[in-house]
Amino acid sequence: AIRMTQSPSSFSASTGDRVTITCRASQGISSYLAWYQQKTGQAPKLLIYSTSTLQSGVPSRFSGSGSGTDFTLTISCLQSGDFATYYCQQYYTYPLTFGGGTKVEIK
Amino acid sequence: QVTLKESGPVLVKPTETLTLTCTVSGFSLSNTRTGVTWIRQPPGKALEWLAHIFSNDEKSYNTSLESRLTISKDTSKSQVVLTMTNMDPVDTATYYCARTGAAIDAFDLWGQGTMVTVSS
Numbered sequence: 001a002i003r004m005t006q007s008p009s010s011f012s013a014s015t016g017d018r019v020t021i022t023c024r025a026s027q028g029i030s031s032y033l034a035w036y037q038q039k040t041g042q043a044p045k046l047l048i049y050s051t052s053t054l055q056s057g058v059p060s061r062f063s064g065s066g067s068g069t070d071f072t073l074t075i076s077c078l079q080s081g082d083f084a085t086y087y088c089q090q091y092y093t094y095p096l097t098f099g100g101g102t103k104v105e106i107k
Numbered sequence: 108q109v110t111l112k113e114s115g116p117v118l119v120k121p122t123e124t125l126t127l128t129c130t131v132s133g134f135s136l137s138n139t140r141t142g143v144t145w146i147r148q149p150p151g152k153a154l155e156w157l158a159h160i161f162s163n164d165e166k167s168y169n170t171s172l173e174s175r176l177t178i179s180k181d182t183s184k185s186q187v188v189l190t191m192t193n194m195d196p197v198d199t200a201t202y203y204c205a206r207t208g209a210a211i212d213a214f215d216l217w218g219q220g221t222m223v224t225v226s227s
Contacts, residue, residue: 001170034213036154043203043220044154049213087154091212094167096144096156 002026002090006099012107017078021102023071023088032092035064035073038101039084047086048073078104109133111143111204111218118224119194129187129204129218136182138162142207143187144214145178147200155200159207160187196225 003026013019023033031051036044046055048064051071061076075082083106088099115127129143136143145157158178159167168176172191180187187204201222205214 032212036214038154043217044214045217046211046213046215049211049215055211055215089154089156089213091207094159095169096159096167098146098154098156101153 001095002029002093002097004088004090004097004099006086006088006102008102009100010103010105012105013078014107015078015080019075019078019104021073021086021088021104023066023073023099025069025071025090025092028068029090029092031067032090033064033066033071034089034091035062036087036089037082037084038087044087075104109216111206111216113202113204113218113221115202115221115223117222118226120227121195121225123194125189125191125194125198125223127189127191127202127204127221127223129189131185131187131206134206136162136180136185136187138209140207140209140212143180144205144207145187145189146203146205146214147198148203148220149197149200152200157191157202158189194225199223199225 005024007022033051035048038044052064085101085103142161144159160178175192177190201220203220204218206216208215
């Protein structure tokens with residue numbers, strides 16, 4: 001199975017900060033990479049698919065980039081509602097796999 | 108309104124078989140390229156993909172759990188069922204079902220999740 005490694009596992013940031021989360025695949029996955037946001041007590045929500053395509057309704061301060069094995073999720077100007085845990089997921093091949101998550105906390 | 112909703116027991120005993128049902132509305136399980144997946148999340152831990160059923164009824168399983176899992180669907184009832192045998196306390200988790208849409212192979216829609224505790 002393809003292993004997805006996210007970094008960092010957690011960090012603190014302030015409202016207005018630009019933040020970047022990294023996801024690395026153990027083998028090439030082309031652009032078949034999605035990002036999800038999960039708030040406490042809620043189901044995950046799809047933010048980005050195909051590496052960089054914003055899901056409908058997702059604010060433009062979220063962006064994704066990368067290809068092959070290295071990917072990033074960037075939040076250009078952190079808002080209060082963005083404090084959550086973020087997961088990457090590859091859907092290049094089955095079995096599907098998620099990263100370990102990155103928790104973004106308030107500084 | 109397009110939704111998925113999980114249902115099943117809140118508590119199961121070790122060695123028992125867990126049966127979870129995902130009932131969908133607002134779309135058909137027979138739609139081309141529409142599939143349903145089961146994912147779980149132990150308390151405070153990461154998401155773990157379990158199984159997927161495709162629109163053509165093909166199935167795929169987490170290789171580590173494959174011997175314990177069975178996924179099936181009843182299109183007429185708009186339901187996808189997951190069974191997991193020989194439950195253990197480490198299987199305590201919130202179980203989610205999620206959809207892969209016709210145009211998006213990622214999980215564009217999720218159920219609210221159902222918490223299952225394994226304890227004697």
